[in-house]
Amino acid sequence: MSTPPQIRLGLLLLFAPIVFWLALLVILPHVDMLLISLRVRVAPREYATSLANYAEFFTEPLYWNTFARTAIMSVTATVMTLLIAFPVSYYIAKMVRGRSKTFLFLLCLTPFWVSELVRTFGWMILLRETGIVSSLLLWSGLTDARVELLYNDAAIMVGLVYTSMLFMVVPLVTTLDSLDDSLVEAGYDLGGNSFTVMRHIVIPHAMPGIASGSIVVFMLTLGNYLTPKLLGGKDSLWFTDQIYTQFITRFNWELGSAFGFLLLVLSSAIVWIGLKLSGQTLSATVR
Amino acid sequence: MPVTSPSTDADLECVQLVKRFGDFTAVDDVSFTIAEGSFFSILGPSGCGKTTLLRMIAGFQRPDGGDIRIKGKSIVALPPNRRPVNMVFQHLALFPMMTVEQNIAYGLKRRKASRAEIARKVAAVLERVGLPELAGKRIDQLSGGQKQRIAIARCLVLEPALLLLDEPLGALDLKLRERLKVELKELQAQVGTTFAYITHDQSEALVMSDQVAVMDRGRFVQVGTPQQLYFEPRTAFVAGFVGDSNRWSGRVEDTNGTEAIVITTNGLTMIATRAGEPALSKGDAVDIFVRPEAIVLGRDADGAGGCENRLPGRVESLLFDGANSRVMVRHPATGGDIMVALPQTGELMGLRRGEDVYLGWRARQATCFAAAP
Numbered sequence: 209m210s211t212p213p214q215i216r217l218g219l220l221l222l223f224a225p226i227v228f229w230l231a232l233l234v235i236l237p238h239v240d241m242l243l244i245s246l247r248v249r250v251a252p253r254e255y256a257t258s259l260a261n262y263a264e265f266f267t268e269p270l271y272w273n274t275f276a277r278t279a280i281m282s283v284t285a286t287v288m289t290l291l292i293a294f295p296v297s298y299y300i301a302k303m304v305r306g307r308s309k310t311f312l313f314l315l316c317l318t319p320f321w322v323s324e325l326v327r328t329f330g331w332m333i334l335l336r337e338t339g340i341v342s343s344l345l346l347w348s349g350l351t352d353a354r355v356e357l358l359y360n361d362a363a364i365m366v367g368l369v370y371t372s373m374l375f376m377v378v379p380l381v382t383t384l385d386s387l388d389d390s391l392v393e394a395g396y397d398l399g400g401n402s403f404t405v406m407r408h409i410v411i412p413h414a415m416p417g418i419a420s421g422s423i424v425v426f427m428l429t430l431g432n433y434l435t436p437k438l439l440g441g442k443d444s445l446w447f448t449d450q451i452y453t454q455f456i457t458r459f460n461w462e463l464g465s466a467f468g469f470l471l472l473v474l475s476s477a478i479v480w481i482g483l484k485l486s487g488q489t490l491s492a493t494v495r
Numbered sequence: 496m497p498v499t500s501p502s503t504d505a506d507l508e509c510v511q512l513v514k515r516f517g518d519f520t521a522v523d524d525v526s527f528t529i530a531e532g533s534f535f536s537i538l539g540p541s542g543c544g545k546t547t548l549l550r551m552i553a554g555f556q557r558p559d560g561g562d563i564r565i566k567g568k569s570i571v572a573l574p575p576n577r578r579p580v581n582m583v584f585q586h587l588a589l590f591p592m593m594t595v596e597q598n599i600a601y602g603l604k605r606r607k608a609s610r611a612e613i614a615r616k617v618a619a620v621l622e623r624v625g626l627p628e629l630a631g632k633r634i635d636q637l638s639g640g641q642k643q644r645i646a647i648a649r650c651l652v653l654e655p656a657l658l659l660l661d662e663p664l665g666a667l668d669l670k671l672r673e674r675l676k677v678e679l680k681e682l683q684a685q686v687g688t689t690f691a692y693i694t695h696d697q698s699e700a701l702v703m704s705d706q707v708a709v710m711d712r713g714r715f716v717q718v719g720t721p722q723q724l725y726f727e728p729r730t731a732f733v734a735g736f737v738g739d740s741n742r743w744s745g746r747v748e749d750t751n752g753t754e755a756i757v758i759t760t761n762g763l764t765m766i767a768t769r770a771g772e773p774a775l776s777k778g779d780a781v782d783i784f785v786r787p788e789a790i791v792l793g794r795d796a797d798g799a800g801g802c803e804n805r806l807p808g809r810v811e812s813l814l815f816d817g818a819n820s821r822v823m824v825r826h827p828a829t830g831g832d833i834m835v836a837l838p839q840t841g842e843l844m845g846l847r848r849g850e851d852v853y854l855g856w857r858a859r860q861a862t863c864f865a866a867a868p
C-alpha cells in the first residue's frame with residue numbers, strides 16, 4: 209500500500225527543518241572545507257588542486273605535535289572525567305533517594321548556569337599567581353613565595369574535566385538508575401564483594417552510558433578552544449587554536465580547512481577505536 | 496537420588512526479630528525455627544512484612560532487635576556475601592549481561608573454584624533442574640518458567656544451608672504456577688536443601704510446605720503443618736486466609752464453654768464450636784467459619800440428618816470446576832449466599848439452578864472465634 213500524498217507531504221514538512229539543518233550546517237560546510245583544503249594558491253586568485261596542505265601538516269613538527277598532544281590530552285581528560293563522574297553518579301543514582309537525589313543532581317547542573325567564559329575565569333581567579341590558592345599556600349607557610357598555578361597542562365586538565373563533568377554525569381546517572389537494585393543485591397548474595405559486583409554487574413550494565421558520556425566529553429574536549437587557551441596561556445598548543453590561527457590570523461583558509469578535516473578524521477578514529485575496545489556499538493550508545 | 500527426610504535439627508532459628516521503618520513496625524517480634532531439610536513457607540497478605548523478614552535473613556536489612564542463627568551460630572553481624580544462605584529474588588534478578596552458564600558460575604567464581612570444578616557443577620545443576628541445553632543462552636531468550644529454574648539453579652549450585660525464595664512464582668501465569676509448584680516441591684525433596692518460601696498464595700503454601708507460618712501485620716499468627724492450619728485454625732485471620740470458608744458474624748446467645756449458640760447479624764441461629772484462646776461468654780461478638788466441603792447438601796430434609804445446623808435453600812448458581820465444583824445456595828429468608836462443595840457422587844448430578852435443597856453441618860465443623868476488635 210502506498211502512503212497517501214498528504215501524509216507524505218506532512219512527513220516532508222516535519223523533517224524539513226532537520227534536513228535543512230544537516231545540509232546547511234554540517235554537510236555543506238564540510239564539503240566546502242574539503243574542497244578548499246585540496247587546493248593551493250599558485251597566483252593571486254588562481255588555485256590548483258593539490259595535497260600540499262596535508263603534506264605541510266605532516267612535514268611541520270609543530271602542527272603534528274600539537275595534533276598528537278591535543279588527542280592525548282583529550283583522551284586523558286575523558287578518562288579522568290569518567291573516573292571522577294562514575295562514583296558521583298553511582299552515589300546519586302543508587303545511594304540516595306527522593307528529594308536529596310534531585311537536589312544533588314541539580315547541584316551538578318548549577319555550574320552550567322553561568323557561561324563557559326565566566327566558569328573558566330573562576331578557575332583563573334583561583335589559580336593565578338596572586339589568586340586564592342596561591343595566597344592560601346603562602347599564608348599557611350606551605351610555600352615561601354607566591355606560585356603560578358596557571359598556564360600549565362595541569363590547569364588545562366582541571367578546566368577541561370570541570371567543564372565536561374555534567375556531560376558524563378547525566379548519561380551515567382540515567383543508565384545506573386535503570387539498574388535494578390536486586391541485581392546488585394544478588395551479586396552480593398551469591399558471594400561477590402564490592403569490587404566484583406562493580407566489575408561484573410554494575411559496569412557492564414552502565415557500559416552504554418559510559419560510552420555515550422565518553423564520546424560526548426571527548427568530542428567537546430577535542431573541539432574546546434576557550435579553556436585550553438585561557439588556562440594554558442599562549443603555550444597551550446591546542447589544535448583548535450592552530451585552526452583558529454590559520455583561518456583568522458594567517459588568513460590561510462586552505463591550511464585551516466585541511467586541519468579542520470584532519471580533526472574530524474582524528475575524532476572519528478578515536479571514537480571508533482574506543483567503541484571497539486569496549487565492545488560497544490554506536491546504536492547501543494544512543495539508545 | 497537420596498531422599499532426605501526433614502530431621503529435627505534446627506537449621507535456621509530466628510529469635511524475637513524486630514524491624515522498624517520509622518514509626519512503622521514491619522516485622523514485630525517474630526520467633527521461629529526451621530528444621531533441617533524442610534520446606535517452610537511464610538504465608539501472608541501483601542505488605543505484611545514477608546520480604547522484610549527474608550531480607551533480614553539474607554543480610555540486606557539489619558534487624559532492630561532479636562537474633563538470627565544458622566546451625567546455632569548467630570549471623571546477624573555477617574554481611575550478605577558471607578552468610579550461608581542464598582536468595583531467589585521476587586523478580587529473580589538474573590544478570591542480563593551474562594549467559595545462563597555465566598549466571599550459574601558467578602557464585603562459584605567468587606569462591607575461586609577451579610575451572611574444571613565450575614564446569615562440572617554448572618553442568619550438574621543444569622541437569623538437575625532439567626535444562627541442560629540452555630547453558631549458552633542469554634537471559635532474555637528464556638521463558639518465564641526457565642528463568643525461574645535458572646534462578647534456583649544459580650543458588651543451589653552453591654549448596655547453601657538455607658535457600659530463601661521470595662514469591663518466585665508470582666510473575667508467572669496460573670497454569671505454569673500450578674506445574675512449577677509440584678516441580679519445586681520435588682526438587683526440594685531431591686536436593687534436601689532447607690527452603691524458606693514466601694508467598695501470598697495459600698494454595699502454594701499448602702501444597703508445598705512441611706510447615707507454614709501465617710503472617711499478618713508483621714507478626715506470626717500461627718505456625719503449623721498445612722493440615723493444622725486448615726483444620727485447626729487458631730484465629731479468625733487464619734481461618735479466613737487459609738482455604739475457602741463461609742463466614743458469618745454474630746453474637747453469642749448462650750454457651751457451655753466449648754459450644755455456643757450464636758445469632759448471626761442476618762438473623763440465623765447456629766451452633767458452633769469455639770476455637771482459639773479467649774473463652775466465650777454470652778453477648779460476645781464472634782465470627783463463624785464453615786468450609787464449603789463441611790456442608791452436607793441434600794434434595795430433602797433427611798439428607799442433612801445428624802447435623803445440628805440445618806437450613807433450607809435454593810440453588811442460585813452452579814460453579815462447575817471438575818472435582819472442585821461449587822454450588823451457591825441462597826437462604827430464602829435472609830438472602831445470604833452459602834458456598835457448598837458439590838459432591839461428585841451420582842445423586843446430585845442433575846442439580847439445576849432454582850431447585851430447592853437442604854443444607855446441614857455439624858457444630859464441630861462450624862468454628863467460631865472472638866471477632867477481631
Ligand SMILES: Nc1ncnc2c1ncn2[C@@H]1O[C@H](COP(=O)(O)OP(=O)(O)OP(=O)(O)O)[C@@H](O)[C@H]1O
Binds near residue numbers: 539
Ligand atoms: N525500605 C523501606 N522503608 C520503609 N518502609 C518499608 C521499606 N520496605 C518495606 N517497607 C514497608 O514494610 C511493609 C512490609 O513490606 P514487605 O516488602 O516486607 O511486604 P511483603 O509482605 O513482602 O508484601 P508483598 O507480598 O507485596 O511483596 C510494607 O508496608 C512496606 O511499605
Ligand SMILES: [Mg+2]
Binds near residue numbers: 545546547585661
Ligand atoms: Mg514481598
